[in-house]
Amino acid sequence: MAYTEEELKKELETKEYEYGFYTDIESDTFPVGLNEEIVIAISKKKEEPEWMTQWRLEAFKAWKQMEEPEWANVKYKKPDFQAISYYSAPNSKPKYNSLDEVDPELLDTFKRLGISLDEQKKLAGVAVDIVMDSVSVATTFKKTLAEKGIIFCSISEAIKEHPELVKKYIGTVVPQKDNFYAALNSAVFSDGSFCYIPKGVRCPMELSTYFRINQAGTGQFERTLVIADEGSYVSYLEGCTAPSRDENQLHAAVVELIALDDAEIKYSTVQNWFPGDKEGKGGVFNFVTKRGICHKNSKISWTQVETGSAVTWKYPSCILKGDNSIGEFYSIAVTNNYQQADTGTKMIHLGKNTRSTIISKGISAGKSQNSYRGLVQVNSRAENARNFSQCDSLLMGNECGAHTFPYIEVKNKTAQIEHEATTSKIGEDQIFYCNQRGIDTEKAIALIVNGFSKEVLNKLPMEFAVEAQKLLEISLEGSVG
């Protein structure tokens, strides 16, 4: 008998998180709670210079004055910030030079996630800086990159070895006081990635980091800083999966991108954190601040595939400061069961002839709520600014919701802005059309969903396509062919 939408729905609902396992690695964990001592202790632990400690304390001071934002279209029990341990690092130090030295149990985790290091090394030419509970465990291909003058390392390493770069750029795009979670992150970030591409260099491979939350009760506070110097190019990938856990885990990352004149940064994310079970119990809270600044003739492109997390609160943004700069945002957000996502982008046009494109696809199933929230702002000096936005929502089942909150603020008469949003379900006529041509219902749904998100999937780098597809399948298995 043909596969119906109801069956797909049922399957989606009963589908458990496949990657929900827990690796037992001894961790070096701080006591729970947050105060100045903890902030100083984190800084000390990372062997950071004095200015960094001060920078963290400044952020902490600001954070104490701030209140948790409530404007997002999500409902959740607010995390107790004093019940979280702010630092945990895998115990097996020092760092390894080759894969053989890595804890076999850890390697096994990666294998089960389908991202085995050795395989990837050979297959895709991807250098992987793996972050397991906040500390870089292995970095590969570092040598190849070093030859080109590219710096790709953990941010704590960068603070020690390239303090002048970090000092110059950190907090310039997302200031410490930017928002509640950014301030928290600035105070307690444990690790993250740092990347610097020198002038005129085209990074020969896709850079990628896998983030993973693994220790019970630890929040993850990543800090990523990518700097593309004049005329350079880099494609950066970020992928996430996390083991099943009953309590809510907090993730408050900050990503800063700096594209100097004529540079281009492509930042792709696949996010598949534990979304909570069928009853909506557990799951990761994902409160992320991502922002990039474009100087003259530069380009920043964000691509994201969001399938996980119980609550997502994420707006990768572009500040188009330089003339002729370009910002792009391509997103697929899939929510199922009790997941809630409030995601979108901000395009701030400051320079002349700046252009931005927003393509956002939301798929809601089960009892989930999926919101697009975006801002397109054209300032009075941004002559000939151009924006195209498209937000499409697909609803599966009648208990989910799709919402759009686009803000458009224009102060220049030469601006050209287009915004379109549609909400629909998979039409019976569409399925009938396919059936009529001998395509069964299952395939038809697959085709339609695939076609719906194709525009965004196509933007993912080749090397990431396999991973992305795998992660999408978890949420929409049987419908993505």
Add this chain to the structure above:
Amino acid sequence: MDLKDKLISSFMAFENKVDVEHPVHDIRSEAFKNFEEKGFPTKKEEAWKYTSLKNLQKIDFSIFPKEVDALENKQVKKYFLQEIDTYKIVFVDGIYSSFLSETTHDGVDICLMSAALTKPMYKPIIEVYFNKVASKDESLTSLNTAFSREGAFIYIPKNKMPKKPVEIVHFSTGNEASLMLQPRNLIVAEENAELQVIERHQSLTSNEVLTNVVTEIFAAENAIIDYYKIQNDLKTASMIDNTYINQKSNSVVKVHTFSFGGKLTRNNLNFYQNGEHIDSTMKGVTILGDKQHVDHHTLVHHIEPNCESHQDYKGIYGENSTGVFNGKIIVDKIAQKTNAFQQNNNILISDKATINTKPQLEIFADDVKCSHGCTIGQLDEDALFYLQSRGIPKKEARALLMYAFANNVLESVRISELKTSINRLIAEKLGVRLGFDL
């Protein structure tokens, strides 16, 4: 003393003027408490993010105007529709002018709110409808409810239709240095009734006026209501318009808003669809210059299945003007087969003009067709050149293109005399002498 304190202290004086034993007064007191608690909305509230009432609150408005001498007909004749006969409900400084009005009780009731609130024969209608759809939460609506005493009252019984359209006109004479008006209108169309209403607010001198008007409209099964709002007031007049519409099955309600004048105008237009196969339409043309500010805030709440809503707002913004469009569509879980469309197109013709738009969809049902589109752009240079190459001067060519841009909205105006009158207003606003009835 700021405006809020003044209003609070005026409420006691107001209570001396009305019958506090009347059941409506309980509604007033309740609403007053809500306003006292909430006060004027600030920019911190999401719904008022782009519109500030701060400066208005600094003005020392008179709440109770003195009675003025009757206006001469010729003074105000030009503000009424010329070529067509209409019923008229006219207020001067908030007080009913029987001399300028033409009301009726012949089969339908086209008269005054004050009569409806005091005469026993209207008591059943007031009990069923008064303050039933207006928000009890929104502070400015509550403020109006608290001071509700005068306004237009229209009641169309089953299967009736008034012989001619109804004009509701509010004049302010400038007799007071600054005046605050709070008219309250109630419009009820019973089953199969039909009605056309034109509402206009006009100040006659450049003294400050603030109007906080609430209109409640009830359309029963199969009722058809056309409501036209003409906002072409002087640059010293500000208005907060709160319109609440409750529709039952198969009813059709269309609201057209033409915003050309005024200093600050906020239009809160709320549709609630309590039935199936309802059609709600809201359209607007906004043409602004100077430092004018117009904020269109629409809400369509699809509560039952198989309904439609159409929104089409066109805006042309020049000089230092600011336009805001915030359209919200809510589709409830059971409101399957809803078709909701929203369109907002804007042209900026000056470097200092600003447009803030936020079309919003909140959808909880899966079998729906909902879309919104929003554009901001300029006049097409090629089209302009085409017209110029055929001997049409630049200014007129631009006006023609802008008129064409707004024409979608004008097309659905069903009173042709009104259309002509609006065409004239547009020509005046664009500074050209064209008829546009090409």
